[in-house]
Structures are given as structure tokens and as C-alpha cells.
Amino acid sequence: MPHLPASAALSRFRVIDLTQVRAGPTACRQLADWGADVIQVQMPEHMRGDDTLGGQDGSDYQYTHRNKRSITLNLKEPEGIAVLKQLIATADVVVENFRPDVKFRLGIDYETLSKDHPSLVYASISGFGQTGPLAQRPGFDQIAQGMSGLMSVTGKPGDGPMRVGIPIADLCAGIFAAQGILVALLEREASGRGQWLHTSLLESMVYMMDFQTSRWLIDSDVPTQAGNYHPTSIPTGVYKAKDGYMNIAVFGSKIWERFCDILGAPEWVTDERYKDKQGRSIHRDSINAEINRRLATQERAYWVEKFNAGGVACGLINDVKGVFEEPQIQHLGMVKDIVSIHQGPQRLVGQPVQLERTPSTIARAAPKRGEHSEEILRELGLETDTLTRLKAQGVY
Missing domain, CATH: 3.40.50.10540 (Crotonobetainyl-coa:carnitine coa-transferase; domain 1)
Structure with a gap:
């Protein structure tokens, strides 16, 4: 042929x-x-x-x-x-x-x-x-x-x-x-x-390596491992709800305020430890622990719906089988x-x-x-x- x-x-x-x-x-x-x-x-x-x-x-x-x-x-x-x-x-x-x-x-x-x-x-x-x-x-x-x-x-x-x-x-x-x-x-x-x-x-x-190279070439900062959390934007990473893990990405002060409100913690917006990016970076361990504690009260589906409705990026963490069960993947016709x-x-x-x-x-x-x-x-x-x-x- x-x-x-x-x-x-x-x-x-x-x-x-x-x-x-x-x-x-x-x-x-x-x-x-x-x-x-x-x-x-x-x-x-x-x-x-x-x-x-x-x-x-x-x-x-x-x-x-x-x-x-x-x-x-x-x-x-x-x-x-x-x-x-x-x-x-x-x-x-x-x-x-x-x-x-x-x-x-x-x-x-x-x-x-x-x-x-x-x-x-x-x-x-x-x-x-x-x-x-x-x-x-x-x-x-x-x-x-x-x-x-x-x-x-x-x-x-x-x-x-x-x-x-x-x-x-x-x-x-x-x-x-x-x-x-x-x-x-x-x-x-x-x-x-x-x-x-x-x-x-x-x-x-x-x-x-993208922004990690400029952290060194421009800022003289040697990047290190940050695990499942974003190295510079906090809170962004893997968090655990009642029935398993999920990703949440909070970028910018407005999204941070929405995130706090949805999570039932509006006081974090004015908390000296968490109110700005620098403070959240210094206190990343405590804020991440608090987030996980609150997420544990509901299942992932609840939080995915709530956060996305409020403009906070959030999604499930799929295995490969789960990827192709995603309605959006099926809609996009990738297979x-x-x-x-x-x-x-x-x-x-x-x-x-x-x-x-x-x-x-x-x-x-x-x-x-x-x-x-x-x-x-x-x-x-x-x-x-x-x-x-x-x-x-x-x-x-």
C-alpha cells in the first residue's frame, strides 16, 4: 500500500x-x-x-x-x-x-x-x-x-x-x-x-528545567526538592481528603482569599503567618497540615466541585486507568x-x-x-x- x-x-x-x-x-x-x-x-x-x-x-x-x-x-x-x-x-x-x-x-x-x-x-x-x-x-x-x-x-x-x-x-x-x-x-x-x-x-x-534554571542563573538560588508541593507557590501541591489524594493550586492573593473562604478558614487571610506569599513559604509545613486537617472532613468529589466552582484550580490524581475514565478525556477524543x-x-x-x-x-x-x-x-x-x-x- x-x-x-x-x-x-x-x-x-x-x-x-x-x-x-x-x-x-x-x-x-x-x-x-x-x-x-x-x-x-x-x-x-x-x-x-x-x-x-x-x-x-x-x-x-x-x-x-x-x-x-x-x-x-x-x-x-x-x-x-x-x-x-x-x-x-x-x-x-x-x-x-x-x-x-x-x-x-x-x-x-x-x-x-x-x-x-x-x-x-x-x-x-x-x-x-x-x-x-x-x-x-x-x-x-x-x-x-x-x-x-x-x-x-x-x-x-x-x-x-x-x-x-x-x-x-x-x-x-x-x-x-x-x-x-x-x-x-x-x-x-x-x-x-x-x-x-x-x-x-x-x-x-x-x-x-525552565524556571528552575533561572532561579540559579538570575537569582543565584540552587533549587532543591520540594516533593509534591510547588517550590515557590504555597499552597500548591498534593493534599489528602477523606477518601484519597487530590491536587490543589492556589496562585495569587485573590485565589488565596477564595480558597480560605471555601475551606472555612477566612481568618487565614489576615493571619500574620499566612497572609502573604512570603509568610506562607516560611510556614508551609503548618499551613499544609491545617489544610489537610480540614480536607479530611469531606471526600474528594465534594472538594473538587467546591473549589472549581469558586475558581480555585483542583483535580483528582488518577492512575492510568482513571485517566481514560475521565469524561473530559473522553470528550476530547484523545484515544x-x-x-x-x-x-x-x-x-x-x-x-x-x-x-x-x-x-x-x-x-x-x-x-x-x-x-x-x-x-x-x-x-x-x-x-x-x-x-x-x-x-x-x-x-x-
């Missing part, structure tokens, strides 16, 4: 996906979900390493590689590289997350490819950057979480550093790479030229249905951005390794006898 775009938005672009594991595949999934013809290039089955997410039949792989086509090419063979270059000549974008030196050794780096394909947009994702003292180090999500400072501000004080519960460095690097690709494609419309763009897990995580020819019906989370005229959907389930090899090679003009020979030589 030829390209089946998931959206009209990017359907005119072809992307060659040379990535594996998560960060690179995430970048390419973003483009595929918006309609790009993403061709995933993998090593043939007999040569494959551990380059998949929980195996190709696993839920992780199915989620990450939807809306793509798959071809196998043996990049250790000169003919495999030659076919890859033919494929790249038809493309707008190449995405890779090899170790920084590998692309040069294979002769598929940006400088080499752009000589014959000056409009090519070439995206590289690495652990620590393309150059510098750590460029050749292997990079993994949790390493970047630690080095970026993220783990030093995550978790309860005194419990030691804590990783985030998702591979946030991989995911953010992938999403930033996709954003960079779109920026480069927009710039190409003006200049007619492609360019090399690159990001890394480490850079992405340092950027995602998409697709039928895999290999696995049958599937339900997957779609894109979180809604374009009214050119929406994203899931048009194609994740492919098996090399499922579209012959289809794609025939699109390049290769005849049956050539395909037979290349197959026999292990080129694809």
Missing part, C-alpha cells in the same frame, strides 16, 4: 527515519501523525540488534511507530548504502540518532548528502551533542535526567534524587527535533536550502481506534494538538520490520530481477 497520510498537513513531505529506540522514533512519529510519508529504515531481521521497544509486537512499539512504512536495508553493505542514498534523494528530511561518528563513517552525513541534495533537512539526535568532551558517550534518558538537574528537584526532601516516571529526556528531545525540522522546512520555503539541525537529550532536559493487520483492533493516544481543518489521525498501525521494502524499492524504479538479486545478497 502506498503512502497513506494521517493528515493533509504534511502529506507533501517524505522523511527517512534512520533512528531507533525512542527519541528519534518519537520525532518521526510526530511528523508521521501530521501526514508526512515516514519511511523507517531498519537492519534486516537476521542482522537486527536490540533496537526495538519491548519487541515489535509490544504496545510500546505499536504506539511509537504508527503511521510509518518500513523498509530493511543492510547499511554494512555498499549496495545497501547506495539504495539508501537513492531513497534519500526522493526525501525532504533525514532523521538519525547514530553515535556522532557513525554517519561520517557510513558517508551519510549532512555535508556529504547535501552536495547532491542541497534542499535536504537533516536532523541529528544524540545523548550529549554532536561535539564536545562528552559527544561520544552513550546517552540514555535517566543519565540525562540526572545530569540536567531534573532529578535533584524531583522527589521528597531527604529521600535522595528521583527520576521522572516517563522517559522525559527521550520524549522531549524527539519533540524538539520535530519542531526544529518544521522550522527548517519553513525556512527552506524562503531560501530554497536545507540545513543540518541537531539536539540532544541533555540539551532538551536543561531547557525543560484513536485503528485496526492492525497483524494484531487486530488497537486503541492508541493521538496527538494533543487539534487542527480543525487538517486534523491528525492514526491511518496506519505500526508496520512489521521490512513490511514495505519491495513496495518502496519499486517506487524507486527497481525492477523485479534487481530486487531478487538484492534480496539474495542480504541487502534488504
Whole structure:
């Protein structure tokens, strides 16, 4: 089956996906979900390493590689590289997350490819950057979480550093790479030229530290762990009602007054300990204990209704099952249905951005390794006898 775009938005672009594991595949999934013809290039089955997410039949792989086509090419063979270059000549974008030196050794780096394909947009994702003292180090999500400072501000004080519960460095690097690709494609419309763009897990995580970095760079304040409570806005965090935990966020003096009134503690508004932000920060332990004591008199549903009606942000803390039972999640239509020819019906989370005229959907389930090899090679003009020979030589 030829390209089946998931959206009209990017359907005119072809992307060659040379990535594996998560960060690179995430970048390419973003483009595929918006309609790009993403061709995933993998090593043939007999040569494959551990380059998949929980195996190709696993839920992780199915989620990450939807809306793509798959071809196998043996990049250790000169003919495999030659076919890859033919494929790249038809493309707008190449995405890779090899170790920084590998692309040069294979002769598929940006400088080499752009000589014959000056409009090519070439995206590289690495652990620590393309150059510098750590460029050749292997990079993994949790390493970047630690080095970026993220783990030093995550978790309860005194419990030691804590990783985030998702591979946030991989995911953010992938999403930033996709954003960079779109920026480069927009710039190409003006200049007619492609360019090399690159990001890394480490850079992405340092950027995602956001206000915590400015606390140091501007205020010379080293942020520390604040557990489930916001480090600078009090009271904001996890609180316990009669039947379980909930989140409450109180920002600004007006919201603080409303919060106190709903909680039945209007005297806190004028209490010297709590009346301003600085006082609540100093006395955060006592105010949080008082809040929990009052919340314990009613169940979460009562407080969620009361606080939100009064303009105080508040919500349940769901497990993953509970997420998809939320009426608002169901209303937003975030879960998409697709039928895999290999696995049958599937339900997957779609894109979180809604374009009214050119929406994203899931048009194609994740492919098996090399499922579209012959289809794609025939699109390049290769005849049956050539395909037979290349197959026999292990080129694809």
C-alpha cells in the first residue's frame, strides 16, 4: 500500500527515519501523525540488534511507530548504502540518532548528502551533542535526567534524587527535533536550502528545567526538592481528603482569599503567618497540615466541585486507568481506534494538538520490520530481477 497520510498537513513531505529506540522514533512519529510519508529504515531481521521497544509486537512499539512504512536495508553493505542514498534523494528530511561518528563513517552525513541534495533537512539526535568532551558517550534518558538537574528537584526532601516516571529526556528531545525540522522546512520555503539541525537529550532536559534554571542563573538560588508541593507557590501541591489524594493550586492573593473562604478558614487571610506569599513559604509545613486537617472532613468529589466552582484550580490524581475514565478525556477524543493487520483492533493516544481543518489521525498501525521494502524499492524504479538479486545478497 502506498503512502497513506494521517493528515493533509504534511502529506507533501517524505522523511527517512534512520533512528531507533525512542527519541528519534518519537520525532518521526510526530511528523508521521501530521501526514508526512515516514519511511523507517531498519537492519534486516537476521542482522537486527536490540533496537526495538519491548519487541515489535509490544504496545510500546505499536504506539511509537504508527503511521510509518518500513523498509530493511543492510547499511554494512555498499549496495545497501547506495539504495539508501537513492531513497534519500526522493526525501525532504533525514532523521538519525547514530553515535556522532557513525554517519561520517557510513558517508551519510549532512555535508556529504547535501552536495547532491542541497534542499535536504537533516536532523541529528544524540545523548550529549554532536561535539564536545562528552559527544561520544552513550546517552540514555535517566543519565540525562540526572545530569540536567531534573532529578535533584524531583522527589521528597531527604529521600535522595528521583527520576521522572516517563522517559522525559527521550520524549522531549524527539519533540524538539520535530519542531526544529518544521522550522527548517519553513525556512527552506524562503531560501530554497536545507540545513543540518541537531539536539540532544541533555540539551532538551536543561531547557525543560525552565524556571528552575533561572532561579540559579538570575537569582543565584540552587533549587532543591520540594516533593509534591510547588517550590515557590504555597499552597500548591498534593493534599489528602477523606477518601484519597487530590491536587490543589492556589496562585495569587485573590485565589488565596477564595480558597480560605471555601475551606472555612477566612481568618487565614489576615493571619500574620499566612497572609502573604512570603509568610506562607516560611510556614508551609503548618499551613499544609491545617489544610489537610480540614480536607479530611469531606471526600474528594465534594472538594473538587467546591473549589472549581469558586475558581480555585483542583483535580483528582488518577492512575492510568482513571485517566481514560475521565469524561473530559473522553470528550476530547484523545484515544484513536485503528485496526492492525497483524494484531487486530488497537486503541492508541493521538496527538494533543487539534487542527480543525487538517486534523491528525492514526491511518496506519505500526508496520512489521521490512513490511514495505519491495513496495518502496519499486517506487524507486527497481525492477523485479534487481530486487531478487538484492534480496539474495542480504541487502534488504
